[in-house]
Amino acid sequence: MTNLDLYAKAEHLLGIEEATQVLHDIYKSQLKNYNIKTLLDVGCGNGSFIQVLSNNGIKCKGIDLSQVMVGECISKGLDVECIDIADIDNKYDAIVCIFDVLNFMDKNSLLKFLDAISNRLKDDGVFIADINTLYGFSEVADGTMSVDTENEFLSIDAEFLNNELHTKLTLFQKEGNQYAKFQDTIIQFFHKIKIFKNLENLKLIDNRSFSLYDDDDKTLLIFKKDTTPKKLNNFI
Ligand SMILES: C[S@@+](CC[C@H](N)C(=O)[O-])C[C@H]1O[C@@H](n2cnc3c(N)ncnc32)[C@H](O)[C@@H]1O
Incomplete structure (x- = not known):
């Protein structure tokens, strides 16, 4: 994935x-x-x-x-x-x-x-x-958030530095009695x-x-x- x-x-x-x-x-x-x-x-x-x-x-x-x-x-x-x-x-x-x-x-x-x-x-x-x-990146996108639902948990940690936004996503999804964990980072660039x-x-x-x-x-x-x-x- x-x-x-x-x-x-x-x-x-x-x-x-x-x-x-x-x-x-x-x-x-x-x-x-x-x-x-x-x-x-x-x-x-x-x-x-x-x-x-x-x-x-x-x-x-x-x-x-x-x-x-x-x-x-x-x-x-x-x-x-x-x-x-x-x-x-x-x-x-x-x-x-x-x-x-x-x-x-x-x-x-x-x-x-x-x-x-x-x-x-x-x-x-x-x-x-x-x-x-630049404002959108530094003041709106930069920051952390988490969302918790019955079957899913998402955490987002986004940091804007040197004109790049690094967003670390961690997603837990319920599969039967267990949770599958998915984690990755998306990089976005200010132009x-x-x-x-x-x-x-x-x-x-x-x-x-x-x-x-x-x-x-x-x-x-x-x-x-x-x-x-x-x-x-x-x-x-
Ligand atoms: C924030 S979403 C926006 C989706 C949609 N345009 C909308 O208005 O809801 C950005 C989308 O761009 C896709 N994407 C990123 N880079 C791309 C590229 N070089 N070519 C095609 N799709 C790309 C991602 O997979 C993602 O689905």
Whole structure:
């Protein structure tokens, strides 16, 4: 089991349903500004975002690196695969990365990932993502919590240091008369907006901080594919 699979097993205990709903509504209202027939949700998690959009007539595909998340989506009848963005074939009118997905990558992986995103975007396509602000990491995500239910116990110990959030998850799940223990650490990375302003194939057209849990804890990033010929680009 990977650390992303452990996150998938523990997510229902985190109490983030309401925040997820608010975030999904922000994406839906942004997407209304574009003519979208096909959408790729990268890091789709349990598929709740594409489930709603598919019901509204948009052809949606999801991908996620957690097999546990993908299994949950498939059981809901959604078109979801456990595959890296670099191995996807089709092109889409819109691509989204919702709820900190970009923070799961360090800077080098992120730049490769964004390049793969631009390759999978149609020429007039839009890419929307959100990232944690420095405040979101240091004041909201940093800290400890525990959740105790009849059959499960989860403890979370998150420390933000040197622009990295190290979150240690420990999950006990009742199996018969015993408890199975799962433990792993997820690392998330703070990214400065500057990184997103100098991309070769994606043009940042809007970025705005907003408050999901607390003051300005997230930033929404909206990109269009940059189709300016590369040689011309060097002179602009
Ligand atoms: C915080 S969850 C958000 C899930 C979903 N987007 C939502 O709005 O509820 C982050 C998800 O990103 C996935 N993930 C992280 N890095 C990824 C990558 N490089 N490619 C695809 N999925 C990734 C994780 O497995 C996890 O399901």
